[in-house]
Amino acid sequence: MSYVRSSRWTALAVLSATGLMTILDGSIVTVAMPAIQQDLGFSAAGLSWIVNAYLIPFGGLLLLAGRLGDLIGRRTMFLTGNVVFTAASLLAGAATGPGMLIAARLLQGVGSALASAVVLGILVTLFTDPVERGKAIAIFSFTGAAGASIGQVLGGLLTDALSWPWIFFINVPIGAVTIALALRVLPGDRGIGLSGGADVAGAVLVTAGLMLGIYTVVQVEEHGWLSGRTLGLGAVSLVLLAAFVARQATAATPLMPLRVLRSRNVAGANLAQMLALSGMFAFQVLVALYMQRVLGYGALETGLAMLPAALLIGSISLFASARLSARFGARAVLMTGLALLVTAMLLLTRVTPDAGYVTHLLPPMVLIAGGGLVLPALAALGMSGARESDAGLASGLFNTTQQVGMAIGVAVLSTMAASRTGELLAAGAGEPAALTGGYRLAFAIAAGLLTAAFAVALFVLRRPAPRTPAAGDGRLAEVTS
Secondary structure (H helix, E strand, O other), X not given: OOOOHHHHHHHHHHHHHXXXXXXXXXXXXXHHHHHHHHHHOOOOOHHHHHHHHHHHHHHHHHHHHHHHHHHHOHHHHHHHHHHHHHHHHHHHHOOOOHHHHHHHXXXXXXXXXXXXXXXXXXXXXXXXXXXXXXXXXXXXXXHHHHHHHHHHHHHXXXXXXXOOOHHHHOHHHHHHHHHHHHHHHOOOOOOOOHHHOOOHHHHHHHHHHHHHHHHXXXXXXXXXXXXXXXXXXXXXXXXXXXXXXXXXXHXXXXXXXXXXXXXXXXXXXXXXXXXXXXXXXXXXXXXXXXXXXXXXXXXXXXXXXXXXXXHHHHHHHHHOHHXXXXXXXXXXXXXXXXXXXXXXXXXXXXXXXXXXXXXXXXXHHHHHHHHHHHHHHHHHHHHOOOEHHHHHHHHHHHHHHHHHHHHHHHHHXXXXXXXXXXXXXXXXXXXXXXXXXXXXXXXXXXXXXXXXXXXXHHHOOOOOOOOOOOOOOOEOOOOOO
């Protein structure tokens, strides 16, 4: 189907709206959890499942959903995911007890995975010109970067002004409009057919392995890294994923053709993303906890305090990243952004129990704007060189490493911060000082993870020559990196 310029950019708006809802839904619940606990009677341990019930199916199904999009049509998968997510949001807002809300959050995670897995695959097939694709990826990355911070502010506003169900009900009109527009503007694609990759055994292995792995990671803070439960479940997860890789090497119609990982830029970008987001998510989660638990900020005040970072990340992503990538290459832009993020985390290792916002927190807020360079560059590199028939798979893989990176980052950094805080309390430190010491250690580890991502960008990623697909070549145009 031939699309005029305006139709493609309208389609981008639809894709970005779904990306925004997905990211928003991961963060909007955090500030409403005390109200939800009070109204629905969640136990302290059960409260974490409001988040975990969403993350586990979301992260676990992305790879499978991406490949299914290639097989049965990415537009079909996108629409199905939005319908499931919108219906589940209505169910979540109407929840009358913990079980009903957790079930709704599970369905929201499924819907998000189905829709999100194919978004980048649709985007790169709509925008084949490298310059236009760079602009489109920058706009899409802007909505994702803004969504997390907007979620905290919006969650506080909706909970305070209306009530917690509205953090879910707000998705219903947005979802309905997105579905209606998607039916009009997204290009129809029939996919390559189930015969092109209907690997049922591989699907079971990878979905079970990813879900079990994410479940293990999100439970680390409760059970510890060296507990028998964590080590046992982690080992089973790794065995399942190893079996999946072995299956893909021998299957006649593999779910994930291993040729996708033969590109150094695709493999390197996914590895760099896991490391970078493990560190970047420390800013999102741990700075918010530091503001509330040590400095005494309220939920809404915390969201507003983090707004400068969101605005800077969004502005750079939207207005500068594509131009800089076109001039200097995505790899150079990625490395610059990572250097800024490392500096921001190192500054955060110097916070104190009585830190001032302007003197201690605002400088890292400015430097964290490097995320506006990192996220679009990673997306461009992660989708570079993928065949058109594999675009959904490459998109699903990229989103999977994103979610796994964030889950691992939160688990590792939160656990290390809590452990250090416990040591300081045992040594006689006051609670504010002990908490600050824990967060400072976590910020140092985050700086190390971001440095490792920089090393991957430096030594693994390379600068391919720009190319245009030849007639009959199903490979998407590569980006200069």
